[in-house]
Amino acid sequence: MHKNTPYSNQQEPGRTFRMACRAQDHELARELLNAQGYTFTQESFSDLAFALTSEPQALGGSLANRFGLIYIQDRSSMLPPLMLNPKPGEAVLDMCASPGGKTGLLSLLVGPEGFVIGNEPNPARLETLRRNLHRNNALNSATCSFNGEEIPLEDESFQSILLDPPCSGWGTVNKNPNVIDMWSGDKTEPLEKLQRKLLERAAELLVPGGHVLYSTCTTNPRENEDQVDFAIRELGLELEPLEHPEGFTVDKPTLAHLEGVLRVGGGQEGGQGFFLARLKKPGTPVAPKRQDKFSLPGKPLTRAEKELCTAAGIDLDALPPGEIYNFGGKLFFIHEQAMRIIPSDMRWQGVPIGKYNGKKVKADARLRSLLPSVESGAPYVDVESVETIEALFSGQSIPAPAKGNWAGLAFKGKALARLVVKGSRALWSDR
Numbered sequence: 001m002h003k004n005t006p007y008s009n010q011q012e013p014g015r016t017f018r019m020a021c022r023a024q025d026h027e028l029a030r031e032l033l034n035a036q037g038y039t040f041t042q043e044s045f046s047d048l049a050f051a052l053t054s055e056p057q058a059l060g061g062s063l064a065n066r067f068g069l070i071y072i073q074d075r076s077s078m079l080p081p082l083m084l085n086p087k088p089g090e091a092v093l094d095m096c097a098s099p100g101g102k103t104g105l106l107s108l109l110v111g112p113e114g115f116v117i118g119n120e121p122n123p124a125r126l127e128t129l130r131r132n133l134h135r136n137n138a139l140n141s142a143t144c145s146f147n148g149e150e151i152p153l154e155d156e157s158f159q160s161i162l163l164d165p166p167c168s169g170w171g172t173v174n175k176n177p178n179v180i181d182m183w184s185g186d187k188t189e190p191l192e193k194l195q196r197k198l199l200e201r202a203a204e205l206l207v208p209g210g211h212v213l214y215s216t217c218t219t220n221p222r223e224n225e226d227q228v229d230f231a232i233r234e235l236g237l238e239l240e241p242l243e244h245p246e247g248f249t250v251d252k253p254t255l256a257h258l259e260g261v262l263r264v265g266g267g268q269e270g271g272q273g274f275f276l277a278r279l280k281k282p283g284t285p286v287a288p289k290r291q292d293k294f295s296l297p298g299k300p301l302t303r304a305e306k307e308l309c310t311a312a313g314i315d316l317d318a319l320p321p322g323e324i325y326n327f328g329g330k331l332f333f334i335h336e337q338a339m340r341i342i343p344s345d346m347r348w349q350g351v352p353i354g355k356y357n358g359k360k361v362k363a364d365a366r367l368r369s370l371l372p373s374v375e376s377g378a379p380y381v382d383v384e385s386v387e388t389i390e391a392l393f394s395g396q397s398i399p400a401p402a403k404g405n406w407a408g409l410a411f412k413g414k415a416l417a418r419l420v421v422k423g424s425r426a427l428w429s430d431r
Contacts, residue, residue, distance in 0.1 A: 015052045017072045018049045018070065018071055018073055019070060019108075020069060021137065032069065032386065035385075036063060038059070043075060045248065048108070060072060063386055067135075067368065076274035078102075079245060080213050080276060081106045083213055083278060086106065087160075088114055089114045090114050091114065091115045091160075092106050092117075093158045093160075094164075095164075096119065097118030098129040100128065100131075100133050103116055103118040103138070104138050104141075106162065111140070112320035113320065115140050115142070117142045118141060119151055122145075137367060139333060142335065142348055142350050142351070144347065156288065158205050158341075159210040160211055161202045162213050162215075163198055163215070164217075168191060192223060199235060206281040209280070209283060212278075212281075214231070214276070215274060217273065217275075219263065221255075224254075224263075224275040225254045226255075228258055237280065239261070242261070247269055248265065260277075291341070298332070299326050300324070309324065309353075309354075309361050312360065313408065314363045320335055323339075331352070352364060354367075365417055367418070368417055374408065379400070379406070379407040381399075381401055381407055392409070398426055405421055
């Protein structure tokens with residue numbers, strides 16, 4: 001049972017999170033949070049963003065977070081995807097994606113018809129990116145791992161790119177008091193060189209008329225205004241002024257001719273210091289380049305294999321446009337736009353769906369979005385208390401609703417996750 005006492009280690013006033021799920025699951029997220037004693041208010045800059053007013057225990061341990069319904073994120077860090085503002089159905093590249101908060105938000109903004117590929121060169125950070133996207137059910141995403149300045153995608157293949165490059169992090173000084181000393185003077189020069197190379201590659205990958213949103217969590221002008229000035233002078237990109245987001249303190253740019261870039265955060269409203277600039281590639285807008293041929297080492301599922309997926313409780317109609325592929329017994333969903341954008345010789349990964357042993361399919365426990373509806377007649381355990389769910393996480397089992405290999409877990413009539421059925425008992429397992 002949760003305790004109605006303040007979380008003793010809470011040190012961040014205005015701790016923020018956002019919805020990380022489909023609109024139809026927002027009510028489920030709110031109900032879980034309220035049932036565990038959290039209270040919160042909606043932020044003024046986005047209807048997806050919220051600020052905690054009561055945190056009875058660490059938000060990271062909340063059921064809403066553990067099931068991927070919310071994502072804990074600094075309010076300033078939510079702005080780059082919102083300010084890039086890709087259109088529904090667009091394909092977007094996140095060049096430096098881990099830990100995945102911005103990538104996941106982009107996946108919500110473009111919708112199931114849209115597609116986001118997140119790139120992360122560091123193997124450990126790549127695993128974090130994939131884990132977060134998976135927990136958030138970002139079915140319209142994919143991941144790859146390349147140095148961003150060398151990413152082997154086709155030139156002029158994206159209308160929208162998010163570039164949040166490695167930076168000195170001066171804007172996080174409230175959390176990291178020594179960060180400015182660590183990155184003082186000329187110590188930032190290697191970062192500045194990398195940022196320029198990444199901007200050059202982003203300009204190549206954009207179609208004429210496309211946009212790149214450049215952002216950092218530093219207040220260092222050499223990594224901010226100077227880089228935007230470089231993109232305008234040397235790369236021929238054009239600055240598109242950004243509107244001031246409601247609820248943020250905005251400072252003037254350090255270069256007067258760059259009116260329209262944003263320096264936000266650090267005021268009474270909280271949030272990291274962030275810099276944002278939206279740049280457009282000039283020219284007559286054209287459709288992104290698409291490849292004619294597509295091949296993968298795996299194979300798309302046969303009709304019989306798809307029937308096994310349905311028997312395992314995967315609602316295939318809930319998938320975005322695309323195909324499930326079998327890679328040696330591991331099932332991955334490949335978005336339709338990935339097939340048109342990603343070169344066949346490029347290494348990347350789609351969304352893990354489950355496993356197939358040649359006889360039956362075991363669906364992934366966390367793919368809430370692909371569960372049949374509670375009203376469909378599928379086997380469900382519908383619980384009314386968060387204590388029952390917490391007991392499942394601790395290893396306890398509950399009575400299964402019917403014989404079989406799986407059952408859905410619902411909270412107050414809303415699908416939440418997938419349970420394993422063994423005999424007459426159902427239990428949580430995400431292995």
